[in-house]
Amino acid sequence: MLLPSVAAVLLLLPTAPGATAAPAPPPGDTTASATVSAPAPAAPTWQPPLSTRGRYVVDAEGNRFRLKSANWDGAQGSWTGSGSVDDPAAHHAGQDSHNIPLGLDRTPLPRLLADFHQLGINSIRLPFANEMVHATAPVPDAAVAANPQLRGRTPLQVFDAVVAALTQDGFAVILNNHTNTSRWCCGLDGNERWNSSQSTQQWADDWIFMARRYAGDARVVGADLYNEVRRDVLDDPNWGLGDAHDWYAAAQLAADRILTEANPRLLIVVEGINWTGLPVDGLPHGRPMLTPARTLSHTLVTSHKLVYSAHFYGYTGPHHSGATGVGETHDPRYQDLTRDQLDQALYDEAFFVSEEADRHFTAPVWISEFGTGANETGAAARTWFGNITDYFAGHDADFAYWPLVGWEGHDDWALLRYGTAGDRHGILDGSDWRSAGWNRLMTAPSRTGAVAPVPGWNMLSTDHGDQVQSLRVRAGGDWDVGASKAACPDGQRLIGIGHSSGRGLCTDVTVGDLRAAGTAQTAVTDERYVPAGGDWASGYTKLQCPDGNFLIGYSHRGGRTSAALCVPARVPLGTTGRTVWFDRSDNRPANPPGGDFAQGDYKGQCADDEYAAGIAYTTRLGAGQGPDALLCRKLT
Secondary structure (H helix, E strand, O other): OOOOOOHHHHOOOOOOOOOOOOOOOOOOOOOOOOOOOOOOOOOOOOOOOOEEEOOEEEOOOOEEOOOEEEEOOOOOOOEOOOOOOOOHHHEHHHOOOOOOOOOOOOOOHHHHHHHHHHHOOOEEEEEEEHHHHHOOOOOOHHHHOOOHHHOOOOHHHHHHHHHHHHHHOOOEEEEEEEEOOOEOOOOOOOOOOOOOOOOHHHHHHHHHHHHHHOOOOOOEEEEEOOOOEOOOOOOOOEOOOOOOOEHHHHHHHHHHHHHHHHOOOOEEEEEOEOOEEOOOOOOOEEOOEOHHHHOOOOOOOOOOOEEEEEEOOOOOOOOOOOOOOOOOOOOOOHHHOOHHHHHHHHHHHHHHHHHOOOEOOOOOEEEEEOOOOOOOOOHHHHHHHHHHHHHHHHOOOEEEEOOOEEEOOOOOOOOEEEOOOOOEEEOOOOOOOOHHHHHHHHHOOOOOOEOOOOOOEEEEOOOOOOEEOOHHHHHOOOOOOOOEEEEOOOOOEEEEEEOOOOOEEEEOOOOOOOEOOOOOOEEEOOOOOOOOOOOOOOOOEEEEOOOOEEEEEEEEEOOEEEEEEEEEEOOOOOOOEEEEEOOOOOEOOOOOOEOOOOOOOOEEEOOOOEEEEEEEEOOOOOOOOOOOEEEEEEOO
C-alpha cells in the first residue's frame, strides 16, 4: 500500500497492499521447470481446462467452477522504491519477498498448501513481474529457509516450483502479470501500464514465454494480462483510441498471441482501467473499471475464454484515489457509501458485465482483488467489508482476496500470517473479525453442477485495423488486400452490422457452429451471385453469398463497402428471406440480443432464426457507401 505523497497529486491512487523434488536447475537456467515434494492431493473435483458459459466459469465437463481465490503475492516484487533494496524496511510492510511468493522462508510448501485448503479456496492468483522472468541470480538461501530444496534457484525457478506444488495439490493457478519492474505497485513506479518500463512487444513476448512454460500443466488455467492499468504523470490509459496507451488493443493483441502461439486452453483475464485523470477537486478523475466494455468488448480467437476483472478496496472510491492528505479529494470512498450506493457502484463499474445476459460483453466477472486488515478498527471500513462480502455472496461472484500470505507482525491484511518460527496466525483464528464475512462468502449458496451452453455474442470492430478472429480465415491468407477486414470467431456467423462504424455482431445462436468442414470461403466483391429476378435491394450494389453459404465477415476501404466473406454451411439453408434496411434508423429485433454493438450508428440485425446472406450498399454520389441493408434468410 502506498503512502500519500506529493506524487499522488500528479498521479492517481495508492492501491491495494495490491512428487519428488527435482534437482535444482543451475542458476540462470530459465527453461527447466522444477517440482517440489507435496502431499498427495485429494481426489480432484474439477477437470481442466476451464472455459466460460455466459456469466459462469466452467470446467472441462461443463460444471460450474467458481473462482474462490486468493492472491499469493511476492514474485511481483516488494521494494517500495525508497531506500536500499537490501533493507527490509524499504519493502512493503517490511516484508522483503526477494521476488518470490511470500512465506517460503518460514513455512514448508506442504504446510502452506494444507492451510490454503483449510481456507476453502480452490484457486490462486499468482502475481509476477517481467523483471522476475529475466532475473538470473539465485535467491538468497534465507529466502527459502523453510524449503531448502529450493536453494540455488532463480526467482523464476522458485516460481516454477510453487506453480507445480499448487497444481499437483489440486489448485487452479491463474498467472498474473502484476508489474514490469520488481517494485511494489501502484504509484509512479514504472508499472502504470503494461508498457511503462518496456515495449508492448516485450510485454507480449514475455507472456508467450510464460504461457508456453506452463502449457504442459493443465491446472495452470489462466493468464491475467496486467494489473491495475492507470495514469502516469502525463498520460491516461484509454480503451479503444488505437494509440500506444490503448489498453483494449494491447489486451486484444496479447490474448490473440497467447491463444495462437502458446496455449489455447487458457482463460484470458482482462482487468478494466483502474484510474484516469488527476485526483484534484475540480478536475476530471475516476475509475472507469469495466464501464468501457459496454460499448467496446473483446472478441477472442478462441471463444468462451474471456473473463473480465476489477478491484475494489474500501479506502478507494468511484472517484477517490485512496490518498490521505496530499492528493486527497472530497469524493466519497467506497466505505463511505451506503449499502445501496455500494451495490449500485459495484454493478455500474463491473457486475453489469456478468448480470446482463446475451450481450456482446457478457462474461464472468472476477473481483481479483479486495481485502482489508485484521487490525482495522474503523467502523466504516468494517461495515464496507461486511457489505461487499454480502454482495459477493448474494451475487454468487468469483473473487480473489488480497493478500493470501504475509509475515506475522507486518502485513495484517494477509489471510494467513506466519511468524519466524513458522507459527500461523490470521483468519483461521477465531479472534479475527474478518472471519464472519469470509465464512459467509465461502459458505453462501452458490450455483454448482452442470451449466447449460448458452449462445455466444461477440462484436467486431475495425476502428483501428483488422479484426479477423477466425483462425480458419487467417489460415487462408488475406482475402481483401488493402481493405479493413473483420471476421467472426470460428463457430459463429455474422448476424448484424453497422451502417458507418465498421462494427459487426457475431453469434452461434439457434444452430451453433454452422460452417461446413474444410477451408472453402468466398470473398464476394460484385453481384455475380444475385440470381435473375432476385433483386432484394433495387438500385443498390448487392454482395450476396453463393447458395448454401452464409456471411461470417466483411471488409471496407474507408467508408466504402468492399467485400462480403461467405462460407458454406454444414446443413441445407433456407432460401426465403427479407431485406433489413438500416440506412436511416436501426432495424433490429425487439429487445435485440447482443446489445448495442455499434453505439451511435444505425444497425441492421437478422433474427435469431435467420442467417445473413448478403450486404447491400449504394454507390450514388454523396452517399457514404457503407452497408445499408442485410439479406436475412431463415436458417431452415
